[in-house]
Amino acid sequence: MNKEQGIAYAAITLDLLYKMKEKISPEILADQMNLIYDLYDLDEIEAEYENYKKSNKTIFRRNKGKVGSYIINLYDSSKDQIKNVEKFCFKHRLNLGRIYITKPGLNSEKYYELIRDIRNREIDVLVITIFTLMGMSVEEYAVLVKICRINNVNIIEV
Structure with missing residues (x-):
């Protein structure tokens, strides 16, 4: 895993926790990171992260x-x-x-x-x-x- 993929996993996990309005603790973050890691393959995580960034920009631009x-x-x-x-x-x-x-x-x-x-x-x-x-x-x-x-x-x- 490279640096960009690690950032993508972390960003998607934090976005998910934020949307769930979950109070973040190290244990909860680790559990969610494992779930996201199991959900997305290494080759698709960066594309998913780019989609997240574009979606958020579109929402606030609109x-x-x-x-x-x-x-x-x-x-x-x-x-x-x-x-x-x-x-x-x-x-x-x-x-x-x-x-x-x-x-x-x-x-x-x-x-x-x-x-x-x-x-x-x-x-x-x-x-x-x-x-x-x-x-x-x-x-x-x-x-x-x-x-x-x-x-x-x-x-x-x-």
């Missing part, structure tokens, strides 16, 4: 434009959520526009403002935090996903 964020103030967490969204947008060079902050519960006024702005194409990217997802009902989220899909709005969960 997500330019008007960014909105929907935040449900669950357990008085809105300030922390706003900081996390701003940090995410700054890191990925996204210009954050309107932030819709509301309390938990169905049919809030801000929810309908968000839907109206999505339909009027005032948002290209919608950033939602994990606390907001926890505070939303299944029906609210399903409607939001459907409207975003119809109006070509990307949803990013932070």
Whole structure:
């Protein structure tokens, strides 16, 4: 195994652990590295790593434009959520526009403002935090996903 292949194995493993939202310890990293090593042959790992890099570039290149964020103030967490969204947008060079902050519960006024702005194409990217997802009902989220899909709005969960 050469250096590039080792880097590719490590990067794919860390990407997988990140997507699983797994807390990383040396044992977990070693177990996942073994699984990835068994999954990919040496000759295909570099091509897979290049695909990972291209995919990530494509996602963030496509997500330019008007960014909105929907935040449900669950357990008085809105300030922390706003900081996390701003940090995410700054890191990925996204210009954050309107932030819709509301309390938990169905049919809030801000929810309908968000839907109206999505339909009027005032948002290209919608950033939602994990606390907001926890505070939303299944029906609210399903409607939001459907409207975003119809109006070509990307949803990013932070």
